[in-house]
Amino acid sequence: MTATNPAPTGPVLHSDLTQAQCDCLDELPLSGRHLVSGPPGSGKSLIAAHRAVHLALTGRPTVLLTRSNLLRQLLQPTLSGLTVPGTDLNVSTVHSWIRTRFGHSAVATADGWFDWSALTAMAAESIDVSESTVSPHLVVDEGQDLPPAFYKMARLAAVSITVLADECQRLTDTNSTLDEIASALGAATRRHTIAGNHRNTREIASFAEHFRVGGVRPVLPFRSGPRPEIRRYSSSKSIADDIAALAVRAPKQRIGVIVNSLRTGADLMRCLERANLPSEPQLYSSAAPSGRYRDLDLTRPGVVLVHRASAKGLDFDTVVIADTETDAVADPTEATLRMAYYVMATRTRERLILAWQGTRLPRHLEGLEGWAVLR
Known part of the structure; x- marks a missing residue:
């Protein structure tokens, strides 16, 4: 009888991934809180998409978050090309995800965000101690443009968080430095770096x-x-x-x-x-x-x-x-x-x-x- 190779069950890596990008993905455990930093052109968004696919294979719902709707549109086809059929994986803006997660309780504030204290309290009340598949994995791209209070809430609302950021690219009034993100996520947060510029001359x-x-x-x-x-x-x-x-x-x-x-x-x-x-x-x-x-x-x-x-x-x-x-x-x-x-x-x-x-x-x-x- 001729042996046949089983069909692959993991994600197909993007052909443009560099060795440094592959190494960065390989060193990220499928649990915990992680902060990945790198300069423009280092491939953070591509890593974010692959990371989301890897996490979705654990069986939990996974959401790739962006602040910008235009970046969400850019990432959608990349994610669609990588997604393994049957996994629960979505890309969303942060605003849209929060409204979906908290519904009418997500009251907008004057700065365009939300009452973070109220959302953090609600997230704490709904912590899933039974470890079912309700709490999602979150992957955040361009995380420097989100306020520290978001991360204090998100660490309670998600089973794991991976943030990709570059504090030299902060364009909003409510932004975060790398230290602020790590502090908000908690002492157990692991920090990683990705080098290289594969975009610019x-x-x-x-x-x-x-x-x-x-x-x-x-x-x-x-x-x-x-x-x-x-x-x-x-x-x-x-x-x-x-x-x-x-x-x-x-x-x-x-x-x-x-x-x-x-x-x-x-x-x-x-x-x-x-x-x-x-x-x-x-x-x-x-x-x-x-x-x-x-x-x-x-x-x-x-x-x-x-x-x-x-x-x-x-x-x-x-x-x-x-x-x-x-x-x-x-x-x-x-x-x-x-x-x-x-x-x-x-x-x-x-x-x-x-x-x-x-x-x-x-x-x-x-x-x-x-x-x-x-x-």
């Missing part, structure tokens, strides 16, 4: 270093490419014309246009819709309840316009930061501003353009001639 990463706040200086990538460009424009239409030209020359690339002003985003979208591009441009609005401006296809080529608050975790072949002049009056040494540009600059794989309008170069872009081309 050396030129992009070197430029981004001028904006990094705190943390350990990451090792620069070896891959090389064009230097970032700082370009002056006369109008939004001239910016849109350049973006359209990029899209026509490279129809298979994904071009991310990041704005600080919703008005700029709308103006650019109107111009791009008239430009007869190879692929229809997409614009994301967190205010849209559903439909065209809420549900995007982030896997297809073309132009995607997003507000900087929604850029976390995304990546593109080319990034255009379209309205840097909106930061001209800000203190260029201010940490929030620097972190915003660190995040935006590191979203690109190949090319970075920082656009500005006006008569004077914005102060936070001064002194960068050695790392960027001024046009």
